[in-house]
Amino acid sequence: MSASSDQQVLVAAQGTAPTTHAQLAAWVQEVSALTQPSSVYWVDGSQEENDRLAAELVDGGTFVRLNDELFPHSFAAFSDPKDVARVEERTFICSKEEKDAGFTNNWMDPAEMKAILTDRFTGSMRGRTMYVIPFVMGPLDAEQPQYGVEITDSAYVVVSMRIMARIGTDVLRKMEAEKAFFVPALHSVGAPLEPGKADVPWPCNDEKWIVHFPEERAIWSYGSGYGGNALLGKKCYALRIASAIARDEGWLAEHMLLLKLTSPEGKAYNVAAAFPSACGKTNLALLTPTVEGWKAETLGDDINWMRIGKEGELRGVNPEYGLFGVAPGTGWSTNPNAMRAIAKGNSVFTNVALTDDGGVWWEGMTDEVPAHLTDWQGNDWTPESGSPAAHPNSRFCTPISQVDMLAPEYYSPDGVEIHAILFGGRRKTTIPLVTEARSWTNGIFMGATLSSETTAAAAGALGVLRRDPMAMLPFIGYNAGDYLNHWDSIAAKANPERLPKIFLVNWFRRTPEGGFAWPGFGDNSRVLKWAIERIEGKADAVETPIGFVPTGDSIDLDGLEDFTPADVEVAVRVDHEEWKTELASIEEWFAGFGEALPQSLKDELAGLDERLGA
Ligand code: GTP
Ligand code: SPV
Ligand code: MN
Numbered sequence: 001m002s003a004s005s006d007q008q009v010l011v012a013a014q015g016t017a018p019t020t021h022a023q024l025a026a027w028v029q030e031v032s033a034l035t036q037p038s039s040v041y042w043v044d045g046s047q048e049e050n051d052r053l054a055a056e057l058v059d060g061g062t063f064v065r066l067n068d069e070l071f072p073h074s075f076a077a078f079s080d081p082k083d084v085a086r087v088e089e090r091t092f093i094c095s096k097e098e099k100d101a102g103f104t105n106n107w108m109d110p111a112e113m114k115a116i117l118t119d120r121f122t123g124s125m126r127g128r129t130m131y132v133i134p135f136v137m138g139p140l141d142a143e144q145p146q147y148g149v150e151i152t153d154s155a156y157v158v159v160s161m162r163i164m165a166r167i168g169t170d171v172l173r174k175m176e177a178e179k180a181f182f183v184p185a186l187h188s189v190g191a192p193l194e195p196g197k198a199d200v201p202w203p204c205n206d207e208k209w210i211v212h213f214p215e216e217r218a219i220w221s222y223g224s225g226y227g228g229n230a231l232l233g234k235k236c237y238a239l240r241i242a243s244a245i246a247r248d249e250g251w252l253a254e255h256m257l258l259l260k261l262t263s264p265e266g267k268a269y270n271v272a273a274a275f276p277s278a279c280g281k282t283n284l285a286l287l288t289p290t291v292e293g294w295k296a297e298t299l300g301d302d303i304n305w306m307r308i309g310k311e312g313e314l315r316g317v318n319p320e321y322g323l324f325g326v327a328p329g330t331g332w333s334t335n336p337n338a339m340r341a342i343a344k345g346n347s348v349f350t351n352v353a354l355t356d357d358g359g360v361w362w363e364g365m366t367d368e369v370p371a372h373l374t375d376w377q378g379n380d381w382t383p384e385s386g387s388p389a390a391h392p393n394s395r396f397c398t399p400i401s402q403v404d405m406l407a408p409e410y411y412s413p414d415g416v417e418i419h420a421i422l423f424g425g426r427r428k429t430t431i432p433l434v435t436e437a438r439s440w441t442n443g444i445f446m447g448a449t450l451s452s453e454t455t456a457a458a459a460g461a462l463g464v465l466r467r468d469p470m471a472m473l474p475f476i477g478y479n480a481g482d483y484l485n486h487w488d489s490i491a492a493k494a495n496p497e498r499l500p501k502i503f504l505v506n507w508f509r510r511t512p513e514g515g516f517a518w519p520g521f522g523d524n525s526r527v528l529k530w531a532i533e534r535i536e537g538k539a540d541a542v543e544t545p546i547g548f549v550p551t552g553d554s555i556d557l558d559g560l561e562d563f564t565p566a567d568v569e570v571a572v573r574v575d576h577e578e579w580k581t582e583l584a585s586i587e588e589w590f591a592g593f594g595e596a597l598p599q600s601l602k603d604e605l606a607g608l609d610e611r612l613g614a
Contacts, residue, residue: 018042018132021176024149027184028132031151035188036123037130043158045168053155061201062156063348067358072345076360077156078376079226079351083204085393086228086235086277086458088474091210093240095478100214102479103592110213117209117220120190124222125153127193133158134172134182135165137238137319138305142413146242146319147175147182150232154189154203157230160348163322163397165233183217183241185232190223212236214244214477226350227324227395238303238319240477246305247478247486250493255471256304257285258316260407260416261528264293269532272304272316272500273422274447274471277457278393280424280507280520282325286337286403289525291556296525297407298337298400299416301325306418312495317415320400326457327352327362327394334364334521341402348397351376353389362390392456417498420531424505425452425468430578431506433518433571434527436534436541436548443502444487445604446547449586450504467589481596488598503531504547509571517571519563526556544574545611579612 019025019042032040043049054075057063063075093101094110101107108116133150136142150161161167175182190205208223219236221229228235242253256272263269275281285301300318309315323341327349330338352360354374361370375381375389400406409416423446425431431451437443447470454464458474466473469480476483491499507524509517518527530550533539541548549572552565583605590597590605 019172019176021172021179024175024182027149028151031186032130034118034121035125035130035153037125037128037153040130040132042172043131043133043168045162045170050159050162053159057155057159060199064354066349066360070357070359071343071347074345074347074349075159076349076352076354078201078378080202080204081377082206083202083224083226084351084391084459085226085456086474087208087210087224088458088460090208090223091474092212093477094211094213095215100479100482102476102481102596104473104476104480110216113211117211117222120207120209120222121186121188121220123192124188124190125192127195127197128153129155131155131158133161133167134169134175135161135167135233136171136175137165137233137242138317139411139413140166140171140174142317145174145178145180147171147180148185148233148237149182150185150187152187152230154187154225154230156225156348157187160231160397161233163346163348163399164231164324165321181217183219183237185219185221185237187221187230187232188223189225189230210236212240212477214241217241217245231324234303234320234324235475238305239472239475242305242319242477243472243475243483244477247482251305251307252487252490254304254306255302255475256316256421257281257301258299258304258318258416259285259287260297260299260409261289261532262295262297263532269419269535270299270316270416271420271422271528271531272306272418273424273505274450275424276426276450276452276455276468276471276473278326278455279426279452279471282323282330282338283335283521284524286335286341286405287525288336288522289528290522290559291525291529292558294525294529297405298403299407299410301400305415307415308490308493309414309417311498312493313498314418314490314494314500315415316418317413318400318410322400323396323398323403325396325398327365327396328388328390328392329364330362330396331364331366333367337403337405338396339365340404341398342396344402346399346402349394350397351391351394352396353381362394363388418500419535421447421500421502422505422531423447423450423470423502424507425450425471426455426508427451427453427465427506428508428510430575430582431504431509432546432549432574433506433509433568434530434550435504435544435546435572436531437502437504438547440491440499440502441488441600442547442604444484445601445608446502446504447487448484448601449589451585479596481593484593484601485596485598488600501531501535511570517567519560523560526560530555545608545613546574546579549574576612583609583612
């Protein structure tokens with residue numbers, strides 16, 4: 001029997017008509033013929049199914065079941081040490097024309113790429129189950145639900161996708177009823193199991209391909225089981241493919257957290273903030289304000305889809321369903337809200353350390369370091385070991401519904417009006433704690449020139465300074481010049497009175513002595529308070545060549561020990577020499593865009609040059 005007729009039998013055997021959606025049925029058929037799994041399974045998204053898959057993952061050695069009293073219904077997984085983060089060098093945008101991918105993306109001709117991938121996917125699921133996961137990014141009752149279907153040969157991906165996105169039969173039925181378009185997202189770990197061969201806990205392939213076809217709205221991911229490489233609803237769909245859809249339809253898909261703040265007077269403000277990977281989004285999204293009388297509520301921690309509302313206001317929706325947060329640095333003192341969400345259970349931890357009583361630990365979780373652990377690579381670990389117990393990009397994957405401070409508007413398909421946008425990066429020098437943009441266009445300039453030192457969230461060197469426009473460098477699914485033009489076009493569609501104010505922030509600046517110039521975490525509420533008081537026209541600021549920075553005493557330092565207005569002045573200082581160097585670096589970055597750079601940003605650069613003077 002040929003592989004394809006073999007597969008027809010399999011699909012039929014799993015329920016005579018698993019779907020009435022003709023394109024979906026055809027695609028599943030085609031993929032199973034190509035990848036030749038031993039069975040095809042349609043994911044229903046139920047708790048029973050999840051428990052069964054988790055039990056299988058425990059039996060297979062992928063999952064360690066955690067102590068139920070410490071972390072109910074929770075599991076730890078440990079990846080292959082070569083599969084621990086997103087792989088930007090192996091990430092491709094395969095538009096028909098190279099110029100549509102632009103100079104910031106890897107590109108290959110779609111037909112050439114399909115030929116390579118077809119070869120890799122041929123038989124890639126042999127000996128494994130092929131799971132079909134119907135999902136939707138954003139609420140299912142949205143005006144136009146954004147559907148996807150991930151096909152994967154990894155049960156770890158199924159269990160994780162159930163936390164990160166709305167999945168299963170409800171989604172499938174609505175998709176069928178609407179005969180809706182869906183993004184086909186194909187994933188294989190690229191490790192076929194030969195008959196009689198034992199599986200490994202974390203199958204993957206040394207060769208990885210994370211490939212997007214923006215015109216077709218399709219995703220093919222091969223060789224990795226980790227995070228953004230494998231949970232295709234997240235970065236691949238909700239950012240890369242969605243950004244291309246958003247450009248065509250006049251909206252924005254952004255790498256942003258969403259936070260609702262209520263002032264002591266009871267006025268609510270929604271803040272969106274774009275920081276590169278591992279630069280503080282989840283922490284700010286789950287902030288406990290240290291400043292009196294202010295309330296914070298979470299709307300989203302990683303992705304924000306923004307549209308222009310009926311009154312010309314900018315509105316944001318979080319398309320995700322869970323948190324996929326950096327574990328190290330998340331602790332009871334820095335982020336108790338995340339810790340409380342995690343403690344409710346129903347979580348998957350990847351590459352953290354195990355405690356002797358069946359719990360998990362990572363650097364920064366508790367002030368006290370356990371005397372003994374099993375590190376993420378399975379070795380005995382003590383504080384003397386000299387290596388981190390948890391991988392720096394280890395993650396917790398937890399339902400967002402478990403966040404106590406979740407704003408009720410999270411569930412609203414219309415989202416919330418955005419009142420302020422922050423752009424921020426990890427910079428030891430130059431960039432002040434906070435700077436208010438001179439105008440909307442000046443704010444876009446801040447976003448377009450955003451820069452940050454690289455982190456463990458992507459494979460490659462750490463601490464290397466790079467430009468990361470709107471924190472989207474690895475996630476723009478098309479030409480970055482077109483992306484900046486798209487941002488530039490938003491104002492014309494919006495009500496100018498309702499455009500958010502834009503701020504540039506840097507929680508990571510150092511003092512001349514080498515310590516952090518700002519305490520960060522919950523105290524970032526003090527910076528947010530200043531930003532909102534700027535919107536309200538209440539707080540003081542100093543005009544500088546780069547924008548408006550707080551005066552030393554305009555930041556509320558009440559209750560903050562050992563931190564004075566003079567320290568604020570250090571944190572917000574605009575150093576002329578540093579900015580001359582920065583200007584040269586921005587000129588170099590802009591030169592890469594050539595003619596694609598919007599005129600408005602050329603004008604902003606010229607204005608900055610002039611204001612900085614000699
Ligand atoms: P991704 O999930 O990769 O997109 O990361 P993220 O932007 O959500 O970053 P996250 O909030 O997880 O923070 C990453 C790291 O930065 C953690 O180790 C935090 O402890 C640290 N961090 C976050 N906020 C602050 C801050 O205000 N000050 C300092 N010094 N460190 C911070
Ligand atoms: C990021 O790197 O920005 C993340 C983690 O949020 S991942 O899902 O792996 O992309
Ligand atoms: Mn992220």
